[in-house]
Amino acid sequence: MKSFIEAPSAPEIARLLAMAREIKKNPEAFQHAGRGKSLVLLFFNPSLRTRLSTEKAGLNLGMQVMSMNADQGWKLEFSDGAVMDGDKAEHVREAAAVISQYASVIGIRSFPSLSDREADYREEVLEAFARHATVPVLSLESATRHPLQSLADLLTITEYQPRLRPRVVLSWAPHPRALPQAVPNSFVEWMRRADVDLVVTHPEGYELAPGFVGDTPVVYNQREAFEGADFIYAKNWSAYREYGAILSRDPAWTITTEKMAWTNAAKLLHCLPVRRNIVVADGVLDGPDSLVIPQAGNRTWAAQAVLHDLLQP
Amino acid sequence: MKSFIEAPSAPEIARLLAMAREIKKNPEAFQHAGRGKSLVLLFFNPSLRTRLSTEKAGLNLGMQVMSMNADQGWKLEFSDGAVMDGDKAEHVREAAAVISQYASVIGIRSFPSLSDREADYREEVLEAFARHATVPVLSLESATRHPLQSLADLLTITEYQPRLRPRVVLSWAPHPRALPQAVPNSFVEWMRRADVDLVVTHPEGYELAPGFVGDTPVVYNQREAFEGADFIYAKNWSAYREYGAILSRDPAWTITTEKMAWTNAAKLLHCLPVRRNIVVADGVLDGPDSLVIPQAGNRTWAAQAVLHDLLQP
């Protein structure tokens, strides 16, 4: 049994990409794969795009789809050996094993605390489900990764890339609230396995976790990073080192049409939702180089390719 | 791309009615129309009848149906040019365009504030979705209209009318809370396009918006209005002029068996839920002339006829 929690190997990514493209051309061509199979989606945190696109992906495959909001009331125990006399009514051991009785694949969304870095990066919720489930587990965004987003991102890049090895720039941008590092972590994790020239740019202090960023070039000067870029991936995240902190709200980092002019006619990517005129200016989002809507549309084909893969015996 | 937000023209209403009747006879006869299509229902306010009947209508048509409660947590920005540094995480421009990537039709329920008349009657939420969506938008009851209800109302009237041009009386009735004008507005809007003799009766001060009521006869004497009626449509609404106000809770306006005796053996209609013995007395609701249950049942066929229409290329 395999799960889909982090970035697969480069050849597996290539295979998923090819499958996503084929599915996009003919979304209902693989209904035999899901017939009689069930997809249970558990949301410990709210979701719009991930929920709709993954539900649709499951239905396109002919699966039974059952979604549950687990964000209130259902408190799970994760510690082995716990004496459960508190407010937690169920242990993840039972929860994961039981849902496996009703599901062929279990999708789980679980955000980080942003207060306890070690706990967040241990991926307690997702890893516990993966350990105790007897069917594949699919990350719908976990504390530190969002791989379905990254596959959709990569699919979008391959559809619009103007040259063989495009220059892809992940740019931090300001935001009023402290956001997880899941999307940038996964984006970097996937891009490093893809045939792109990746650069990350952010203010000092916003360095991503070393295990994700590896030897990716990091440039603190946004203008320098943007020069020659074919894609700008805009995204806010909170600090990793000073964990969960907002170190800057500097509007000088907002993605504007002026800054897009520094690039090689770059296309804009963002995972959405996006704070307009804080993260990205209206002019860019409403202009011809924004790909954010087709990028969101690609979430369906990414999810469907991964589900198809998880359903293979 | 068309949407279903207000009353269509009289010939279009006639066509929808004919389709609803055909579908009612054979609910699953049009599954080819919805095969491979998706219906996403967004509820900014709670719903029972509308939700179940519209979900069922979509499933009867062979559609994928995905419902989302958007009543908590998901705060949308509607103002163009907004600098989104507050509590609103997503702009309706992205929300509507993104959901259009996953939906063939988007259904939206959004109630009025009842505090800002101009804003309510601008239909900010529904109109913004219709403007920014790239697929048809279906009103599941908006600030000022409830067209799916009105089509079901009209279908019910045509099924039970005792003569060619029946006398239909919309009667205000008391209620402990301030309710929207959406149902009476739409009812009047539709009946004026139908072959019925419409009269509205309510206490002074409860006049509906002029744009809806037009030259419909308004009678402040409930008994006078009821005389010769073939259908009594009971409904509370709050004031339009003194916007959202409760001007009366006078039990003399409750619909009772005594009052039904003034009519031409009239049938009772109400959109439900109904406060028993406040809006309508038990004796009427439990008597042989109440149509409220078959009227609610007709919601399915109304929704299915409209969905079928919206799915046509």
Add this chain to the structure above:
Amino acid sequence: MKSFIEAPSAPEIARLLAMAREIKKNPEAFQHAGRGKSLVLLFFNPSLRTRLSTEKAGLNLGMQVMSMNADQGWKLEFSDGAVMDGDKAEHVREAAAVISQYASVIGIRSFPSLSDREADYREEVLEAFARHATVPVLSLESATRHPLQSLADLLTITEYQPRLRPRVVLSWAPHPRALPQAVPNSFVEWMRRADVDLVVTHPEGYELAPGFVGDTPVVYNQREAFEGADFIYAKNWSAYREYGAILSRDPAWTITTEKMAWTNAAKLLHCLPVRRNIVVADGVLDGPDSLVIPQAGNRTWAAQAVLHDLLQP
């Protein structure tokens, strides 16, 4: 029209068991039964296992499945003749009749108050729905019974029983919170109609309602009860006589490996969720004699057999 609210007769139980076994072997063999039929599930209280297994059962039968959380906001009036000027917006008369317009079967979950015994044991919510619905009503656990659980329990016992008439022991166990009597009530009600040798063990004061327990042997000494047992059904419940009270949290009643050794190599059953190391010790739940996961899996086949039955004309 029949409903599924309490234990059926012994021959009907035998028929349901046989059907559940057949369905388990071939879950999608009976799709003709549910084609064009709808299942509406109403949850006045949260649910995991019951929701997923019943949704899956409906989908396996080819039904349309629509689930609604009715736990907030939707306040129903149950009293006949009520003047509805308070906070209850809808009477169960309309609610049940309207949902019947959209559903072929209505499933309802409604927990007890645990404060008003008479009201709880009258089963106000479920009985009112059954009375006013025009389609069969399916209990998804009511104030005093959980028959879908009991059918799954019995199916599990018949799959694992080591001899023709196994000794089945229902054992009370401690719990930090006051729990309903629904599961033990139904378990006893069903086992008394099955070919098993049933014993109940609990501390004094925890006697179940006489109407359920009847002449079932009750043993206050847990060890004595466990001797020779083939199945231990662990479950906490609050007191019936001193209604809703927690009379004991004595850890001496926790089900441990030491106590399982007193039995005839008994298998452990529990309806889940289970408080580990309070109700049952880790060693038992993680050991080879725990059946709690396959027992939860059997919920699907139990629900599907009952739904299939309710769909018969």
